[in-house]
Amino acid sequence: MNRKAGFVIAFILFFLPPFFSNATTYLDQQEFMSLDTAEKKYGSGSFDALKFRTAKLNERAAMAVSLIRSKKYIGKLPNDVKKDLGPYSGYFWSDSIPTYLVETSTDKAKGSWQLVFLIDEQGAITEVKIHKNCCATSK
């Protein structure tokens, strides 16, 4: 066996197992939409909390990208979000995590999507993402 082949085999045997052994977390298994995709799909209308409260699904979707980019809710608590944006309309993990549906569909390929306000262990919001509410394919 030449040195190059030996090196390749050694690389595979030694380096790949640690990467495969890293278990994924619950969040890693969820499906999220990138901001670029969201912008192409929903547009990027400016976010207005008052309008958001009473907006229809497609109007909420249009505000999603600028809401996320504004980082307005980072560090705040779920109750602050509820006061600003109204009752939650989606669902992620438990009823106490803020979620707002932005697209619903019974077509599994399209799926239903929601804004989800992820929290840290103290309950403060760390990130806002667009999550596939329904029929996410497991990765």
Next chain:
Amino acid sequence: MKPILIVLYLLLNVSSVADDLCRKWFEASRIPKGPECLNKCAVLSTGMGTFMCPNLCKQLCEDNSLSKKLLEQIAYYPGLNKKERQLISEHPKEAVEVYNQKNKAESESQKTFGRDSSDDESDAFRHFLWAALLTKELGANLAKEFLDAHESEDSSENPSKAMDLANNRAGILAAEKLINSGKFSLDAVKQEALKGIKDGTLIVLKPQGAGK
């Protein structure tokens, strides 16, 4: 080049190999987790491969089990409240089952309604199903403890909390009835949930439309 690779490999692997060895060493001792664990672990006899394990006793006594690793994969940790975390530490094995059944209930709710939402039929269906499946796996008492813990952070005046608790209760009762009559199955529970939504025995605050 070769020495660099060896050093990199060692950095990546040695700590996890040591952790695995020490976990096996600790599990073989059968020391129960609790206040005496740390003292008992610290004086356990060691061998050539486990001489460094007493340094990990604090971590091993807290919880280093396979169940915990599994739980991290199926639970959204920041989303767990204080009571849930306490219950998980008391019943780690059962906790894995709790969150497996939760995932099953969410997935069935999505299949039936095309969404997982709040305060609507999918919410009622999800809670009923989770409670029933948990009752089958853990018995009514422990199932209720986990289900109540999940709702423990919400204010008691919150109508959504009242809806969830009522639908959980209905799920537990339905499961007990089906188990006692020998007719428990996922399909039977789903049928009971849909019937409850249709005839109004399950609470739905914001009706959006029935499922399949």
